Every structure is written in C-alpha cells, then in structure tokens.
Amino acid sequence: xxxxxxxxxxxxxxxxxxxxxxxxxxxxxxxxxxxxxxxxxxxxxxxxxxxxxxxxxxxxxxxxxxxxxxxxxxxxxxxxxxxxxxxxxxxxxxxxxxxxxxxxxxxxxxxxxxxxxxxxxxxxxxxxxxxxxxxxxxxxxxxxxxxxxxxxxxxxxxxxxxxxxxxxxxxxxxxxxxxxxxxxxxxxxxxxxxxxxxxxxxxxxxxxxxxxxxxxxxxxxxxxxxxxxxxxxxxxxxxxxxxxxxxxxxxxxxxxxxxxxxxxxxxxxxxxxxxxxxxxxxxxxxxxxxxxxxxx
Amino acid sequence: xxxxxxxxxxxxxxxxxxxxxxxxxxxxxxxxxxxxxxxxxxxxxxxxxxxxxxxxxxxxxxxxxxxxxxxxxxxxxxxxxxxxxxxxxxxxxxxxxxxxxxxxxxxxxxxxxxxxxxxxxxxxxxxxxxxxxxxxxxxxxxxxxxxxxxxxxxxxxxxxxxxxxxxxxxxxxxxxxxxxxxxxxxxxxxxxxxxxxxxxxxxxxxxxxxxxxxxxxxxxxxxxxxxxxxxxxxxxxxxxxxxxxxxxxxxxxxxxxxxxxxxxxxxxxxxxxxxxxxxxxxxxxxxxxxxxxxxx
Numbered sequence: 001x002x003x004x005x006x007x008x009x010x011x012x013x014x015x016x017x018x019x020x021x022x023x024x025x026x027x028x029x030x031x032x033x034x035x036x037x038x039x040x041x042x043x044x045x046x047x048x049x050x051x052x053x054x055x056x057x058x059x060x061x062x063x064x065x066x067x068x069x070x071x072x073x074x075x076x077x078x079x080x081x082x083x084x085x086x087x088x089x090x091x092x093x094x095x096x097x098x099x100x101x102x103x104x105x106x107x108x109x110x111x112x113x114x115x116x117x118x119x120x121x122x123x124x125x126x127x128x129x130x131x132x133x134x135x136x137x138x139x140x141x142x143x144x145x146x147x148x149x150x151x152x153x154x155x156x157x158x159x160x161x162x163x164x165x166x167x168x169x170x171x172x173x174x175x176x177x178x179x180x181x182x183x184x185x186x187x188x189x190x191x192x193x194x195x196x197x198x199x200x201x202x203x204x205x206x207x208x209x210x211x212x213x214x215x216x217x218x219x220x221x222x223x224x225x226x227x228x229x230x231x232x233x234x235x236x237x238x239x240x241x242x243x244x245x246x247x248x249x250x251x252x253x254x255x256x257x258x259x260x261x262x263x264x265x266x267x268x269x270x271x272x273x274x275x276x277x278x279x280x281x282x283x284x285x286x287x288x289x290x291x292x293x294x295x296x
Numbered sequence: 297x298x299x300x301x302x303x304x305x306x307x308x309x310x311x312x313x314x315x316x317x318x319x320x321x322x323x324x325x326x327x328x329x330x331x332x333x334x335x336x337x338x339x340x341x342x343x344x345x346x347x348x349x350x351x352x353x354x355x356x357x358x359x360x361x362x363x364x365x366x367x368x369x370x371x372x373x374x375x376x377x378x379x380x381x382x383x384x385x386x387x388x389x390x391x392x393x394x395x396x397x398x399x400x401x402x403x404x405x406x407x408x409x410x411x412x413x414x415x416x417x418x419x420x421x422x423x424x425x426x427x428x429x430x431x432x433x434x435x436x437x438x439x440x441x442x443x444x445x446x447x448x449x450x451x452x453x454x455x456x457x458x459x460x461x462x463x464x465x466x467x468x469x470x471x472x473x474x475x476x477x478x479x480x481x482x483x484x485x486x487x488x489x490x491x492x493x494x495x496x497x498x499x500x501x502x503x504x505x506x507x508x509x510x511x512x513x514x515x516x517x518x519x520x521x522x523x524x525x526x527x528x529x530x531x532x533x534x535x536x537x538x539x540x541x542x543x544x545x546x547x548x549x550x551x552x553x554x555x556x557x558x559x560x561x562x563x564x565x566x567x568x569x570x571x572x573x574x575x576x577x578x579x580x581x582x583x584x585x586x587x588x589x590x591x592x
Contacts, residue, residue: 093506094461094583120571135431137576165390165486175571190461190486190580194565197572210389210513217506269490275416275471276493280433282578284486287390 024270027262031289034258040147041252041293042206047240048078049249050099050208053233058208059249060168061290063148066161067119067200070170073112073181074202075239080109082182083237088215092223094189097212098171099234100182108180118178120197121160124152129159130259134267134280138162138193142283144263147253147290148204149283151196161201164191164284166209170200188213191284206251206290250293262289320566323558327585330554336443337548337589338502343536344374345545346395346504349529354504355545356464357586359444362457363415363496366466369408369477370498371535376405378478379533384511388519390485393508394467395530396478404476414474416493417456420448425455426555430563430576434458434489438579440559443549443586444500445579447492457497460487460580462505466496484509487580502547502586546589558585 025033042061050058064071077083082101090098108114129143129152136142139151142162149162161167168186172179178200186205205212215232218225225231240248254262266286268277321329338357346354360367373379378397386394404410425439425448432438435447438458445458457463464482468475474496482501501508511528514521521527536544550558562582564573 091510093509118571134433136433137430137578137581138574174568191578193578193581194562194570194574196574198570213389214387214510214512216510266490272470274490274494275414278434278490278492282433282487282489285433285489 024268025261025265026269026271027265030258030262030265031254034254034262038254038256038258039252039291039293040255041250042290044241044248044250045075045239046203047206047249047251048074048203048237049240049243050083050237051235052211053235056208056211058211059206059251060203061206061251062203063161063201065146066122066148067170067202069113069116070119070179070181070200070202073116074184076109076111077180077182078237078239079242080111081236082106082109083234085236086234087231088212088234089218089228089231090185090222090224091188091212091215091218093217095187095192095223096185097188097215098183098185099232100171100184102183102231108182112180112182114180115176116178116180116200118176119200120178121153121156121158124154124157124159127159130263132263132281132283132286134282136283138196144259144286144288147255147259147288149286149288151193151283160197162191162283163187163193163195163199163201164204165189165287166205167201168203168205169195170202172199186212191282193284207249207292251290252293254289259288320564321557321561322565322567323561326554326558326561327550330550330558334550334552334554335548335589336551337546338586340537340544340546341371341535342499343502343545343547344370344499344533345536345539346379346533347531348507349531352504352507353545354507355502355547356499357502357547358499359457359497361442362418362444363466363498365409365412366415366475366477366496366498369412370480372405372407373476373478374533374535375538376407377532378402378405379530381532382530383527384508384530385514385524385527386481386518386520387484387508387511387514389513391483391488391519392481393484393511394479394481395528396467396480398479398527404478408476408478410476411472412474412476412496414472415496416474417449417452417454420450420453420455423455426559428559428577428579428582430578432579434492440555440582440584443551443555443584445582445584447489447579456493458487458579459483459489459491459495459497460500461485461583462501463497464499464501465491466498468495482508487578489580503545503588547586548589550585555584 088099132142170179171183384395466475467479
C-alpha cells in the first residue's frame, strides 16, 4: 500500500489537465470541502484535557446527554484535582487503556455522587438520529446523534453510546456498582460492543489517543501493568471551560448534509484504490470527523 | 474496572464453598477446559516468524486456502531472505502497521509471481462454515472456516477473509496491481472491513502483535514515518517448516463443540460482571482462540 500515499495528490494533478467526468467525492474530500455551517462546535464544558508527562495531551469530549450524573462527577473530580497524580495502569492490546487513582486511598472530593444510577442507556425519545442504514449485531438499528455513534433498541425505546474505538467508559466493580467516573478507560481495539449497556459510556477521545494506544501492553491478566513503576503518570486534567479563553482547545464535529454525504461515501468507497464498494458500513467503522476549530 | 482483575479468582473461591446452581461457563472457562480433540494444530508451513530487534518475534499464520498464489509468494520471499533488512515504515492509529522493503530497490527473487491474480475472495463451495448467527454490515452473512473469520456473499457464491484486528493483507498500488506479498500490513484498530474484497488477505498475526501495535504512530499522511531513521528494522523472517523441529513454534486454534460453545458464550456474556448479554456478536469481536500448543 506504499503507493497509496501518492494518491492523495492525484485529484490536484487531474484538475490541471483536461476536464474529466465528475467523480464521486471521497470521504476526505467531503470533509475538507464541508461548509462552515456543517460543523458543530463542542461546548467548552464538554472538553476535558488530560495532561501526561512531556506536555502530551489527551482531549476527551464528554457526553452529558447520555450519562449526566457520571459526567457531572467527572467534572467535579476534575475541578477538585482528582487526576493530579493519577496514572495509566492498564493497557490491554485490542481492548482498552485505563487510568485513574487505581488502588490509592485518595478520597473522593465533595460533590461527587458515590453511587450514580446505571446510565447505560437513555430514552430514544427526543433524540435526532441519522440512521446508519446497515445492520448491527448488537441492536435493532444504529445511527448517529449529535456526532455520537449510537445503538438503538426500538422495542425498549432505548439508545446507548456504542463502544467504538476511542470511546470512553467508566470502570466499575460488580453490579449494582456503576463506578463514579474516577477510573476511566478508552477503547484501543476492535469495538468491544458486548460492553454496551453494561457500563456507563461517558464520551470519547478526540485528540491525542495515540499517546495512550501506543503505550507498552501490560503483562498481567487483563493488561494491568505488573509494577507500579510501569504506570504512566498523569500531571492532571482540566475542563476547557476552566481555562482562560485564549488557551482553550476548541473542537467541532461534522454534521448536516456534509455528514450525510460523508456517511454515504464511507459506505460506498469509490476512491481510485477501491474496486468494490461495500454498500454498507459497520457503526464503528464510520469514524465521525472531529477536528480542531480552524483558526480565523 | 480495576476490580475486574479480582474476578478471575471468584470461581475458584466459590468452588470451595457450598454447591451453587450451575452457572454458564465464560468464554475463558470454555477455552481453558476444552479437550485436546477440539484444538487443531496449524501446519508448520503456514507459520511465518518475523524477527525484530532485541529478539522480539511476531508469528503470522498464512491462509493458503484463501490466497494461494500470494501465500506461495510470501513463502518464496521468506526462503530467499526478502525480509532481511526490511522494516516497519507505517503505523497508522486505528488502522494498520505496514512492513516490507518500502522504497528500496531490492529485486524480487526468482519464483515470485510478479502479478498474482486478484485473490480477494474465493468460491464458497467446499468450505465448512460455522455460522456467526448475527447480521453483518458487509456481507449476506458471516461465519468461521477453519478458525478464520469469513464474510459470505451468497448471491455470488463467494467468501472472503474479513479484515479483523490482527489480520494480514498485501499492500498494493492501483488496480489491477494486487501486490506481490513483499509489503504486508496488519490491522491494529477497528476492523476496516471496507478493504474486504479490495485487497488480498493472506493470514493473521497469532503472537507478538503487541510489538507492532504499540509502536509510535507515524506523523505523515496515512501514518507513514517521516524519517527513515524512525523505521523499525526487521532482522528477517523464517517459516516454521524451515526451522529445526525442536525450534519450531507450534500453534493451535479452537474448533469443534468447544468453539461452538465459546461462540455462544461470546454472544451471551453471563460472567458476573455482565448485566445484559448482547444476544449477538460482530464477526470481528469473537476473537477465535489461538494459542501455543501446550507442552507434553
């Protein structure tokens, strides 16, 4: 696939030559050409910036529409400095990276709900769904809500955030414990959708996931690091809304007609490389475009 | 999820107490308890061992039933020392790791078919399929053939190896080029199934994938490393069948009634941690058990 790298240049070259019949746009071309009005900015209080050593940052988008109590907890934990001195202590290949205070005795700050409800799914009613239009092995159908990949259970009238790559969930013990939000994990492998509706999904990583996904895998059962000296320390975490305006990271996701076109192109790849468009897509293989808000 | 680590011990503890109602076995318990007769050993000529620096090894299983000419090429390349001095030169997060001779001028050895046929799918006839029993977004149905995850296109009478995590494909340029097998990639993210039937899938990594999946991500387009000094050198590669018998790695995959039970348990997780079994599974979230053949 080395030569794929050169392909990105082809459309530019072709444009300088004789006119050719219109070709369907690729997903990248649709994203790059989307009008400003088809991008939706993510609220500053929904962006949480984790800082690792050496200035590395991992930016997470919170999903209060799906797990309001857990998200409120995570905001309260951040404001109280919970993540200062936390660490990544589990990296399981094709599964998850997990971080938090692990086995430390750090007490929960005031304002944190110790036993949140089981926010594993929410009522479907009131959600504006862009249908995926392909079958799903874990739900009656699937689609997208405000840029989130969502599984829909029509008979029960419920919807849940799907455990796609980069999604973030709340570590917990056995039921009825739902976790507080003090221990989090993100998916770094094929979507472990069997966790859907068994765990509170609270958001996704929108930038810097590679600082987690490229960490050495843990050698203990479930990918836990054997020695605490292997843990990867966190400096801390801060909500974008708690930063001075000039320092806040800003992100936006693709929506509107451009997202519809992007979804269709993902299902029917017609780039020069492709011989046979699939005619469909798995929910977690669509990858809703999210990017920093362009300057200016 | 920290406390999940402790859960693995629970069944042992319970066994020492009063008898409890029989609980459904977990996927891990089924795999651990499967009789020898439900494991199938992989042929030595189908195991290719890539050696990285520091003695790190990545073991790949070849799939001659699905891409015979490409697999014959890969065997011929290995015997001729093609991989000596090759390198990993592309690591794209949530996508692929790719390795080979990249832009070097190393000539193909004799015996390599320069233009193999498009082995992107094969006739369904003659394949013994264990059905997945859940819908698939990319095919009319899905299942398992000799331990491989397979997508089935009934109308066309075709089957193809699915681009699941750890599967290995052949890098190529634009069609009708199908690649020789001299540049390979493996999946390190959510299954990029849109590549199905567009590329020759030739096998999967059965051990050591973490040596690839945890590499730093490339910063150039498509995850290519910018500088050749970032490339990760390969010492070489050797077929298990070309090693002295005592040094050969040996692997086996789960089959028979134990695999059927494992598949059912993966679709209906009833471990203590799970509240709601999914009732289904995505083809690439089943993860057919493959392990070194136990000693003795």
